[in-house]
Amino acid sequence: MQRAVNGLISNEGGIQIRGAAVGEFETAKQNFSRYLKDLGISQYVKTIDERTTSPGFLGFQLRDVSSKKWAPVGDTAQLCQKLNLDTYSNSSDLEREIVLAMLLCPVPFQFPSFSELMSAVRIRKNIVEAARKTSLSFATGEAERPKEFWTYDEDRGFILLPGKSLISALQHATQPEESGKRYTFSCWRATEYVILLALANEARMSNSELYQNLHRQAETRAIKATEFERVFLRRIGSCSNPLPPKFFVPGDRTWFRNPDKISSEITGYEGSFTFYLGSGLFADFWRPDRIYNLTSKCVTIYHWRNSTYRDSDGDLQIDEDRVDRLVESTLADPVATEQVMQEMAQIQEPMDIFGGGCIEAHRDHARQICRGTSDLVLPDIQHAHATATQLN
Secondary structure: OOOOEOOEOOOOOOEEEEOOOHHHHHHHHHHHHHHHHHHOOHHHEEEEOOOOOOOOEEEEEEOHHHHHHHOHHHOOOOHHHHHOOOOOOOHHHHHHHHHHHHHHOOOOEEEOOHHHHHHHHHHHHHHHHHHHHOOOEEOOOOOOOOOOOEEEEOOOEEEEOOOOOHHHHHHHHHOHHHHOOOOEEOHHHHHHHHHHHHHHHHHHHHOHHHHHHHHHHHHHOOOOHHHHHHHHEEEEOOOOOOOOOOOOOOOOEEEEEOOOOOHHHOOOOOEEEEEEEEOOEEEOOOOOOOEEEHHHHHHHHHOOOOOEEEOOOOOEEEOHHHHHHHHHHHHOOHHHHHHHHHHHOOEEOOOOOOOOEOEOOOEEEEOOOOOOOOOOOOHHHHHHHHHHHHHO
16 A cells, blocks of 8 residues: 655545445545535545545545645645635635645545534634634733633633633634733643634534533633643644655644754743644734744744843843844845755654754644534543433
8 A cells, every 4th residue: 555755645645534334435425526526626636445545434635646736745835826725815715725735645634424524624714714813922921811701720720701602702812803902821822722712613513512511611620731632632643654844734733843952941932832824824923913934933943042041030031032133134045044944844853852853743633523423522521421420
């Protein structure tokens, strides 16, 4: 069975939909083919039957000619330019880019149903649209949320006030156009709020029980950090089977590691969580109306090592103004830029090893949430349900 080589697509990649019987395969094929036709991209897609996919799945990929032309060596940054897509002004173009990038993936995106695939595409759109509106104040030692929606508990974190809309609360915390204020966040927390907002918007439409449970969980205890990743996220790609360094799907959450040992010890500069927005761009939550491409993101993280200083207490800090000056100087010099990218635009080393690239081997995306196929289990809601069942 052909596998990914140098970031090129394999027979195991693309989008795969489960079918337990022949009739289900045909239904999945018809539904997805109709969807691709509505998007105007069906002519670029081929079907892969279960003889060359994972057992029990029907596969879809871009045709080889299209994949090599639009995303050579797995680089999806030029999809919009090559297909003349305007993903900022046209929501359908954003949807096209999401689906095309998923079809290009050398590792399969697997779904238990066509409905779950459609939900995943909508969640990705929700993430991109929310991330574009997110603008925050960077902080690691403090945090603030709109008091009309949130209260803070030392043990449980920020808790949603009873009777308040989770969607409105998340929007007011992250989007100044809703609240009129930029609240303090770390980049890790910021991505969690954007993902939760995207999930809540989709659950409101496709799974009302989960939507209510998301509210109950938010009113009980905040889920964050590694627990958030375990509860809400899936991972595609791995250290043993890494994604191509320049392969991203709109809505991906990714972490750019700072591979420098000294500057990475400064709190907040261990790396940078962000979202891929499509069109070759990544979100910048901290500076309104600014975004990164892969090059400027890598060059920025590279120059953290060259911008350290000691504050009045003797603690190591980063001079952001110096970072900006060094980034501008490097980007103006193609040779210097290429030298930095050769080092940084590589897969990260294991966490106990410094040096090397800053790009993760995997990407994070949301779990399944449709009724009957959801794999998202909210820990406090599950515990409360189990306790109530035992009491009854």
